[in-house]
Amino acid sequence: MHRSAPRLTRILACAAVPVMLVATGCSSDDAPEASASPSAPAAGGASAAPASSAPPAPSVTPAKYAKLPDACKAVTAKTVEDLVPEVKKKAGTPGKSSDLNARGNCSWNGLEDNGVKGSDYRWLDVSFLRFDSDQTLGGGEKRAQDKYVAKVAEVKATEGAIDLRTSSAPGVGNEARAISYSLKKTGETFRYGVIVARAENVVVTVSYNGTGYAGAKAPAAGELMEGTVKAVKDAIAAVTAANK
Structure with a gap:
């Protein structure tokens, strides 16, 4: 099976670049494309629901007498x-x-x-x-x-x-x-x-x-x-x- 000229040119070009670049820019047309990784939530996105705070303690009734006699x-x-x-x-x-x-x-x-x-x-x-x-x-x-x-x-x-x-x-x-x-x-x-x-x-x-x-x-x-x-x-x- 004969490859087209443009496709053959591309293969020869990739053979000349470093291995690290081959992995990124010179993949074969026959290889499946890598799926995009899910992105992290944006900093300003919705946050988790806040933890519920403890209910306030009930207040006590003030004491009636504030003083003692001599x-x-x-x-x-x-x-x-x-x-x-x-x-x-x-x-x-x-x-x-x-x-x-x-x-x-x-x-x-x-x-x-x-x-x-x-x-x-x-x-x-x-x-x-x-x-x-x-x-x-x-x-x-x-x-x-x-x-x-x-x-x-x-x-x-x-x-x-x-x-x-x-x-x-x-x-x-x-x-x-x-x-x-x-x-x-x-x-x-x-x-x-x-x-x-x-x-x-x-x-x-x-x-x-x-x-x-x-x-x-x-x-x-x-x-x-x-x-x-x-x-x-x-x-x-x-x-x-x-x-x-």
Whole structure:
């Protein structure tokens, strides 16, 4: 079979060029043409669908109370006088706190000497814990509820407590628990009345205790609890007043 002149000329020309060029420009007419490779997407072309973002965390309700009262002024002077006769320091003794807007406490004590009838000793203590709302930790009220439950359990677990009794304390804050018990200390029986209460995002704990020396009787549990109720109502009212 004879090839045409143009075709023969082309074959001779390709024989004279380097091998690398033969592969590109001098392929035989009989060889199939290479198919075009698929092109990559243009830089400005459609992009893949964006990954779905996580839904935003639900916001927490702001805490109701932003401040705490001065713990040593939270119980009125009249209440202190009634509960702690012959009080040593009427202004109270404040506890240490690194943040008085989050926690605070104050205490009063006194010994009333009744001569041959003996002496009566009383101690009153009030403490506050305030919880802010936090996106990570939760709402202030819920955090206070958790602390309230834990505090009640802590008081009920007082080491050495005897004759322990608990009851609700209606009319005190949003919720409150009254706990009474006795402790033997320095050869005497000390009686305790404790109320743990929650007012919104604040937990209030009031402890009132006493004993009798030199023949005087220890105070009755009911008497102590009446005084505790009076003091805790003062303290909760002080929280409300501090946030007006």
